[in-house]
Amino acid sequence: MAPVPPGRRSTDPGQAESDFLLAVRRFAGSGRGVGLVLIGVFGVLSTPAGVLPLGFALLGLVVVGGVADLYAGWTGRGERTAFVLALVRAGAICATQHWTAPVPDEVNQWALHTLTITAITLQWEWPPSVTVPALVGLLAVSLPALGSEDSVTVLRAVIESVLARLAFLLLLRSAREVDKLRERQVGLEREEALALARHRQEREYLALLHDTASATFLMVASRGVDLDPAQVADYARRDLAILTSSETHDGLVAVESSLRPLVEQSPLEVDTRWDRVRLVPVSVALALVRAVREALVNVERHADVAVVALRVTGEDGGVVVTVTDTGRGFDSGAVAGYRHGIRGSLIERMAAAGGSAVVISAPGAGTTVRLAWSDA
Numbered sequence: 001m002a003p004v005p006p007g008r009r010s011t012d013p014g015q016a017e018s019d020f021l022l023a024v025r026r027f028a029g030s031g032r033g034v035g036l037v038l039i040g041v042f043g044v045l046s047t048p049a050g051v052l053p054l055g056f057a058l059l060g061l062v063v064v065g066g067v068a069d070l071y072a073g074w075t076g077r078g079e080r081t082a083f084v085l086a087l088v089r090a091g092a093i094c095a096t097q098h099w100t101a102p103v104p105d106e107v108n109q110w111a112l113h114t115l116t117i118t119a120i121t122l123q124w125e126w127p128p129s130v131t132v133p134a135l136v137g138l139l140a141v142s143l144p145a146l147g148s149e150d151s152v153t154v155l156r157a158v159i160e161s162v163l164a165r166l167a168f169l170l171l172l173r174s175a176r177e178v179d180k181l182r183e184r185q186v187g188l189e190r191e192e193a194l195a196l197a198r199h200r201q202e203r204e205y206l207a208l209l210h211d212t213a214s215a216t217f218l219m220v221a222s223r224g225v226d227l228d229p230a231q232v233a234d235y236a237r238r239d240l241a242i243l244t245s246s247e248t249h250d251g252l253v254a255v256e257s258s259l260r261p262l263v264e265q266s267p268l269e270v271d272t273r274w275d276r277v278r279l280v281p282v283s284v285a286l287a288l289v290r291a292v293r294e295a296l297v298n299v300e301r302h303a304d305v306a307v308v309a310l311r312v313t314g315e316d317g318g319v320v321v322t323v324t325d326t327g328r329g330f331d332s333g334a335v336a337g338y339r340h341g342i343r344g345s346l347i348e349r350m351a352a353a354g355g356s357a358v359v360i361s362a363p364g365a366g367t368t369v370r371l372a373w374s375d376a
Helices: 015-045 049-075 079-095 109-125 128-145 147-226 229-243 255-265 282-303 341-352
Strands: 269-274 307-315 318-325 355-361 367-374
Touching: 015 049, 015 079, 015 109, 015 147, 049 079, 079 109, 079 128, 109 128, 109 147, 128 147, 255 269, 255 282, 255 307, 255 318, 282 307, 282 318, 282 341, 282 355, 282 367, 341 355, 341 367
Parallel strands: 269 307
Antiparallel strands: 307 318, 318 367, 355 367
């Protein structure tokens, strides 16, 4: 197993850091391999004719090392082999630069570029505990053949290595900051989603409470002694069953199968017409059931009629449910703002499920409740 790349933390890195380290692994090794092969070709072309066999031998070593670099960079395997070949390749070219130099007693550019490219790229792949001894070893091999240029070469190699290391650390730090910002953003989005879910649950609870207990209490308060105690007890039992039920399953359901039990249990005579409609999410079906329940309860308690019409039709890739009665009706503009029925039990409930609710009524002209949902 290869040593931990420079700057890598012991914990799992974030996405930006992982992408950065992967790009470094591929670019540093692959770039070194390809670059040194090209430099090696020009180095052989400038090698004196008398030592061409040596030049071609060095070029062969460069090609082998380049293949190892490419393989390690793109597969993540053989990194130690590529590292050893990088040192052997640079050391061999630097040790023989006196013979391969086109002009005697001058620094061989082939050796100089090989040394600096190797020193720089290793800073991006390995920690200082590995690269510092490696660079010292390469300089020790190179210095005997440099003559009067040794101090300049050493200074150049050290400065370029330090700059490469600092650049790597700076980019790695930037990648980690990006990961922190992403984690913070995800946390904020999660908190916002939870707050929204809690708000919807609270709103649904208030709407359900209005549909059941508060509506029963209001009816008792308004009609008082005219009510049959058995009827009130029946309302209370039904309210308790609704409030203690759990309808939070996932998946898709048929609107008709969801509404039929409600129609069959209603004390009203419900004239129904079911058109073929597509399946809807459970949350939508639940909103429709509770909205229709509220509409039927309103008809039962306020419309003073015994018959109501229920229509379920498919429309615009969704479903439309209408509840119509010919009862007393009411002036919707005169409904007090603190009354929760139409707003909470119908309009807001359908809006929370991605649909809409419209109530059309007038005194003496009955009431029509239109509930619609579409996935468009």
